[in-house]
Amino acid sequence: xxxxxxxxxxxxxxxxxxxxxxxxxxxxxxxxxxxxxxxxxxxxxxxxxxxxxxxxxxxxxxxxxxxxxxxxxxxxxxxxxxxxxxxxxxxxxxxxxxxxxxxxxxxxxxxxxxxxxxxxxxxxxxxxxxxxxxxxxxxxxxxxxxxxxxxxxxxxxxxxxxxxxxxxxxxxxxxxxxxxxxxxxxxxxxxxxxxxxxxxxxxxxxxxxxxxxxxxxxxxxxxxxxxxxxxxxxxxxxxxxxxxxxxxxxxxxxxxxxxxxxxxxxxxxx
Numbered sequence: 001x002x003x004x005x006x007x008x009x010x011x012x013x014x015x016x017x018x019x020x021x022x023x024x025x026x027x028x029x030x031x032x033x034x035x036x037x038x039x040x041x042x043x044x045x046x047x048x049x050x051x052x053x054x055x056x057x058x059x060x061x062x063x064x065x066x067x068x069x070x071x072x073x074x075x076x077x078x079x080x081x082x083x084x085x086x087x088x089x090x091x092x093x094x095x096x097x098x099x100x101x102x103x104x105x106x107x108x109x110x111x112x113x114x115x116x117x118x119x120x121x122x123x124x125x126x127x128x129x130x131x132x133x134x135x136x137x138x139x140x141x142x143x144x145x146x147x148x149x150x151x152x153x154x155x156x157x158x159x160x161x162x163x164x165x166x167x168x169x170x171x172x173x174x175x176x177x178x179x180x181x182x183x184x185x186x187x188x189x190x191x192x193x194x195x196x197x198x199x200x201x202x203x204x205x206x207x208x209x210x211x212x213x214x215x216x217x218x219x220x221x222x223x224x225x226x227x228x229x230x231x232x233x234x235x236x237x238x239x240x241x242x243x244x245x246x247x248x249x250x251x252x253x254x255x256x257x258x259x260x261x262x263x264x265x266x267x268x269x270x
Contacts, residue, residue: 036051058175
């Protein structure tokens with residue numbers, strides 16, 4: 001989730017035409033989640049509070065994104081590519097699918113936290129669209145860790161299951177982070193999205209955990225949940241120390257760190 005993403009309303013302040021949001025409609029929540037987290041053109045109208053109410057469906061959208069990357073890895077290895085090349089292919093397709101939404105957040109957060117001296121400086125740098133050395137290093141490490149982990153896991157079926165679990169968990173923790181921390185600024189994407197309720201945050205984490213346990217063996221699944229959640233907790237702790245709360249970039253960075261933690265956990269257990 002990046003601070004540079006567009007707002008949810010048209011320039012005239014009116015919601016764009018499309019399907020109207022219906023509270024309690026899981027299918028609509030899923031469409032909203034997919035419309036926000038991916039570049040797939042989906043006909044859903046953005047309204048005040050729409051995204052905040054749809055956070056509970058983020059694990060399902062993450063599951064689809066992870067499954068897409070896993071399927072690409074599986075296909076690439078079937079075509080004879082090495083584990084490293086298959087991993088790069090999976091990451092590339094995932095980035096195309098999401099528009100690099102979370103990678104952008106990780107880069108912005110790294111630049112801000114690494115290059116700013118005051119909270120105001122950090123927030124200003126995070127809003128700058130240019131990428132600095134800290135952001136570039138963070139992206140290289142993020143992609144490198146995930147690709148190396150996929151190559152180390154090697155077995156296409158397990159890579160697929162791990163990416164599904166990582167996709168669900170890394171997006172399921174996002175609303176929990178947003179309810180646990182205050183907003184670091186009074187404007188931006190995080191403010192436009194609104195804060196999810198505690199009930200929504202808990203439900204998202206529970207659904208993500210269930211998905212992880214369904215796709216991974218019990219030991220792998222429990223370990224992935226524990227260390228994935230710790231990745232999000234670490235990101236939140238760091239953001240609280242650096243800027244006093246969260247922004248959209250921080251939430252996006254939490255997704256990247258959590259996904260990497262899940263992949264590394266599975267590698268460690270093999």
